[in-house]
Amino acid sequence: MSVSRRTLLGGLGGLVLAVQMPPRRARATGTIVEDVTTPFSPNAFIRIDERGVVTFIMRNVEMGQGIYTGATLLMAEELDLDPETVQLEAAPPDVAYVDKDMGTQATGGSTSTMGEWVLLRKAAATARVLLVQAAATRWGVDPAACRTEAGVIHHDASGRAVGYGEVAAEAGRLPVPPDVSLRPPSAFRLIGRSHHRLDSPAKVHATAQFGIDARVDGMKFATVAACPVMGGTLVHVNEGAARAVSGVVDILRLPNAVCVVGSTTWAAQMGLKAAAPEWNAGENAHVDTALVYRQLHDGAAQPERGIVAQEKGDAHAAVAGAHRQYAATYQQPLLAHATMEPVNCTVHVTPDRCDIWVGTQVPLRARDSAARITGLAADQVHLHNMYIGGGFGRRLEHEYVEQAVQFARQVPYPLKIVWSREEDITLDRFRPAYVDQIAAGLSSHGNIVGVTHRIVGPAVVARWAPEGLMPNGMDGDLLAAAADVPYDFRASYLDFVRRETPGVVTAWWRGVGGTRGLFVMESFIDELAAVAGRDPIEFRRHHLKNDARAIGVLDLASDKANWSQPMPKGSGRGVAVQFLFGSYLATIMDVKVDDDGSVRVLRAVVAVDCGRLVNPDQVRSQIEGGLMFGIGAALFNEITLDHGRVQQRNFNRYRVLRMNEAPVIEVHLVESDADPGGIGETGTAAAAPALANALAAATGRRYRRLPLLGKQELDV
Amino acid sequence: MYDIQINGDVHSVDVPGDTPLLWVLRDVLGMTGTKFGCGIAQCGVCTVHLDGQPVRSCSLPVAAIGTHPVTTIEGIGSDALGQAVQKAWIDLDVVQCGYCQPGQIMSAVALLKTNPHPEDSDIDMAMSGNICRCGTYQRIRAAIRSAAGA
Structure with missing residues (x-):
């Protein structure tokens, strides 16, 4: 298996997809993809029954990014269907849905549209060929003389017409062609035109079912507390007091956690409070934030080379011999996901079956873990994937499913576990903290002649998908916006000093590599422009040299934002340009800093070239939302540890951007016929550097530490 | 009981x-x-x-x-104002993950009940107690304006 986090998250364009259509039944081990009563299911993505009901099976989970709508548009385009008439179903865990780049069945890394672009159109085109073939055979005519429209096959010469459902059984008996051709873009009716989200009505009327909404006959409600210090154990539970709470039904234990079951979630919560669990904090009891940063800064100072990730020319010599040297160190914090839907999982374990209702970005991993824990076969575990109330990488983890199964196997009834918000943040798996040390040499003309860069921090991929680590030990995700940049630096050197964070588990978080990398790179470029006495956009444009798409978005954003118009005193305008996840963005942000130091983000103008647009308005939506997410994190957020415990436990101390703080965002889309790039994480990546640069323009001081509203001294 | x-x-x-x-x-x-x-x-x-x-x-x-x-959100569509707000939410494709939106819609309807034509500052004040992690704030503002004009 070749798992490449570099193609997955590293922001390389032109992702090459080996399209291999998963069969309707992927393996003998228990797919529920194939409904045997359905006459026509040519592959793992499409079913059509005799009544003409078309069901699309959604390979990627919907967590807000709009992929249910995008995926449906891709298939409806080739199948000539009205998207509103199609039924959508979440894919079950099945190897048929494994994403080659992710190495498992997973939704993440801004890869959904890239991964589906050819795959789903081929799936639908294959279905159409078979349906037309069936009709043409029935009529004794040439398939080429038939056309399809709105779920009906027409033979215009004879005036005959037949619905897909009526030929579904015949089509289901035909051999599936190995390859089919796709509709040319000039013939697209759906792709490239904004289409309303298909999940909106259910979400607006609150009939949409998230994991937390699962209701199963006989189910009881539970909440849990795990040791707040990683690696610690449960020592004591005041069971008598807990059982005295009205509605408490059961108290369950694991070595590191307690679960209180009640007739309502409230009863469980009150029971847990009364249970007052006591912990042996274990070996991480000494960990605090200062230790985390000290280890990172120690790594930055080590004289030995780290893992060398890029070496182009002799960058050290180029910097040393340059007209002027310039260096900066940047520091970024641990971050929580804090999805609106707290972690939850509903499980029912019986002697020969395990059912799981959950929203997960990794259904196959979750199912296989449940099978291992229960001792059941994989096909005895039925995972029902539901809408996710915000993923951002949190649901790429499945330890909460494992915990829920471990508790649920202790009881005969279905167990619904909902974590409190405090548990959700304390026991989150965090975006790592990083320290970056970067230096450049400038020529006498103020041009960059070389860049040396060191990243210090964890390798998330080493835990999440060890096979994805590059042969030299590099986490390819960290190349984003560090080695993989649109700029031409002439000479560049990047090394990585791996320092795993003590006391926490680190994880993916909306654009890990790109988000952390772009803050460093685009802040540093801005500083270099200032040192060289040049305009930040002119300086970038000069160094983008041959990258026409990067220059295109930069010029468009500059124009739309009136870049050259001066800002009043106390206000500032900052820019960031990026090539991440296969997409180009230029973002210009305006901020105002009041006399009391309070910061107001006024406006963001974003130019986007993400290749061919599938659903343009949803690209806008993702950019708007991704920016808001990134602005909140950049301004406010830092998870800190004291005696191994997370100190921010709810939204009162983990501040989230609110309506009254949300800027106006203008998104300008570039028409392009390049293959689609990813978009879900790009806005988030843009936020911190554009903001930091705007603040620098407003205040005259540089911001090298996140969060921007926190103290700016580094913990060296 | x-x-x-x-x-x-x-x-x-x-x-x-x-x-x-x-x-x-x-x-x-x-x-x-x-x-x-x-x-x-x-x-x-x-x-x-x-x-x-x-x-x-x-x-x-x-x-x-x-x-x-x-x-509750299950009953908010029983009058014209609730329907107008929900329609604006759909027309402007406000939702992303959708988890916070029932609460957003309830706050928006309450605002428009007492202030049928709110300024943006009124919207900001009335809605600042509702968090959206997907960051749909701009569209919520637009949808409230749209429903107010309906």
Whole structure:
């Protein structure tokens, strides 16, 4: 298996997809993809029954990014269907849905549209060929003389017409062609035109079912507390007091956690409070934030080379011999996901079956873990994937499913576990903290002649998908916006000093590599422009040299934002340009800093070239939302540890951007016929550097530490 | 035993009086449209109306409701204003993950009830208690303006 986090998250364009259509039944081990009563299911993505009901099976989970709508548009385009008439179903865990780049069945890394672009159109085109073939055979005519429209096959010469459902059984008996051709873009009716989200009505009327909404006959409600210090154990539970709470039904234990079951979630919560669990904090009891940063800064100072990730020319010599040297160190914090839907999982374990209702970005991993824990076969575990109330990488983890199964196997009834918000943040798996040390040499003309860069921090991929680590030990995700940049630096050197964070588990978080990398790179470029006495956009444009798409978005954003118009005193305008996840963005942000130091983000103008647009308005939506997410994190957020415990436990101390703080965002889309790039994480990546640069323009001081509203001294 | 009036129907529920309305709705009555987010009235996803006023149901004990009528997201579309707001939400494709949107819609309807033509600053003030992690704020603003004009 070749798992490449570099193609997955590293922001390389032109992702090459080996399209291999998963069969309707992927393996003998228990797919529920194939409904045997359905006459026509040519592959793992499409079913059509005799009544003409078309069901699309959604390979990627919907967590807000709009992929249910995008995926449906891709298939409806080739199948000539009205998207509103199609039924959508979440894919079950099945190897048929494994994403080659992710190495498992997973939704993440801004890869959904890239991964589906050819795959789903081929799936639908294959279905159409078979349906037309069936009709043409029935009529004794040439398939080429038939056309399809709105779920009906027409033979215009004879005036005959037949619905897909009526030929579904015949089509289901035909051999599936190995390859089919796709509709040319000039013939697209759906792709490239904004289409309303298909999940909106259910979400607006609150009939949409998230994991937390699962209701199963006989189910009881539970909440849990795990040791707040990683690696610690449960020592004591005041069971008598807990059982005295009205509605408490059961108290369950694991070595590191307690679960209180009640007739309502409230009863469980009150029971847990009364249970007052006591912990042996274990070996991480000494960990605090200062230790985390000290280890990172120690790594930055080590004289030995780290893992060398890029070496182009002799960058050290180029910097040393340059007209002027310039260096900066940047520091970024641990971050929580804090999805609106707290972690939850509903499980029912019986002697020969395990059912799981959950929203997960990794259904196959979750199912296989449940099978291992229960001792059941994989096909005895039925995972029902539901809408996710915000993923951002949190649901790429499945330890909460494992915990829920471990508790649920202790009881005969279905167990619904909902974590409190405090548990959700304390026991989150965090975006790592990083320290970056970067230096450049400038020529006498103020041009960059070389860049040396060191990243210090964890390798998330080493835990999440060890096979994805590059042969030299590099986490390819960290190349984003560090080695993989649109700029031409002439000479560049990047090394990585791996320092795993003590006391926490680190994880993916909306654009890990790109988000952390772009803050460093685009802040540093801005500083270099200032040192060289040049305009930040002119300086970038000069160094983008041959990258026409990067220059295109930069010029468009500059124009739309009136870049050259001066800002009043106390206000500032900052820019960031990026090539991440296969997409180009230029973002210009305006901020105002009041006399009391309070910061107001006024406006963001974003130019986007993400290749061919599938659903343009949803690209806008993702950019708007991704920016808001990134602005909140950049301004406010830092998870800190004291005696191994997370100190921010709810939204009162983990501040989230609110309506009254949300800027106006203008998104300008570039028409392009390049293959689609990813978009879900790009806005988030843009936020911190554009903001930091705007603040620098407003205040005259540089911001090298996140969060921007926190103290700016580094913990060296 | 408490008799509470929700969306025009009276429900008798047998729970301790300190049980927040949120859990009565979700766990006892199976009305899962009202969401759980923080439990401390910081995020707004559990917003319902009590006598037409927006309240955080996670922090409203069932014993405190008395005869005051409760409206939830399941009942908000029963009048023209609720329908207009929900339609604006769909027309402008406000939702992303959608988890916070029932609470956002409840707060928006409450705002427009008392202030049919709000300025942006009114919207900001009325909606700042409702968090959206997907960052749909700009479209929420636009949808409220659109519903106000409807």
